[in-house]
Amino acid sequence: MRGLIIGRYQPFHKGHLEVVKCVLKEVDDLIIGIGSAQISHTLENPFTAGERITMISEALKEEGLKCHYIIPIPDIWNNSLWVKHVIALTPSFNVVYTGNPLARRLFMEEGVEVREVPMFDRRKYSGTEIRRRMIMGEDWESLVPPAVARVIKQIKGVERLRDITRSDELTHLRRGDISP
Numbered sequence: 001m002r003g004l005i006i007g008r009y010q011p012f013h014k015g016h017l018e019v020v021k022c023v024l025k026e027v028d029d030l031i032i033g034i035g036s037a038q039i040s041h042t043l044e045n046p047f048t049a050g051e052r053i054t055m056i057s058e059a060l061k062e063e064g065l066k067c068h069y070i071i072p073i074p075d076i077w078n079n080s081l082w083v084k085h086v087i088a089l090t091p092s093f094n095v096v097y098t099g100n101p102l103a104r105r106l107f108m109e110e111g112v113e114v115r116e117v118p119m120f121d122r123r124k125y126s127g128t129e130i131r132r133r134m135i136m137g138e139d140w141e142s143l144v145p146p147a148v149a150r151v152i153k154q155i156k157g158v159e160r161l162r163d164i165t166r167s168d169e170l171t172h173l174r175r176g177d178i179s180p
């Protein structure tokens with residue numbers, strides 16, 4: 001049986017890794033789909049699809065885990081066609097794992113079996129919390145696999161996120177949304 005797990009992985013953290021380990025106990029073959037693959041260099045999605053693929057493949061290699069496919073999946077402007085778009089980009093699969101309620105509904109409406117992703121210590125292992133810690137200069141490394149921390153340092157990911165934060169603040173200041 002082949003499973004598909006979809007997430008944005010901004011960045012891939014220890015919670016995601018635990019999910020992958022759990023899913024690998026249920027399926028023989030796993031596809032990891034990288035959602036919103038076309039988006040990068042934003043506060044919510046700082047890393048490119050290529051960088052996310054590197055993070056995931058290095059982390060899995062470090063753990064001795066086997067994932068057969070890591071596939072970037074760009075968003076499309078039509079939710080009713082999204083599942084067909086995912087199917088067109090991936091090898092065939094029998095079951096989908098997703099934490100996103102919309103993705104869950106869209107797959108169910110197309111008759112695809114959807115399973116809940118187990119969540120691990122969500123307060124700590126959360127992409128939002130990790131990006132916040134990077135911006136604030138707090139410890140983020142302990143929340144990601146060592147291989148992911150290495151990739152983020154190599155690409156100067158923290159510096160990128162801080163620059164994006166500064167440009168975002170400037171945009172709001174110019175628009176008058178926030179006071180200096």
Ligand code: NAP
Nearest residue numbers: 007008016019035036075076078079082099100103126127
């Ligand atoms: P999301 O809305 O970013 O994630 C939902 C929640 O689930 C987040 O809190 C996320 O945590 C968590 N999560 C996701 N994967 C996880 C995992 N493997 N283990 C633990 N927690 C996990 O959406 P998503 O599930 O990451 O990704 C769904 C993708 O489908 C998105 O890229 C979305 O744009 C795409 N999509 C596109 C269309 C379209 O193009 N029309 C339609 C539906 C969905 P973290 O923040 O910690 O990762």
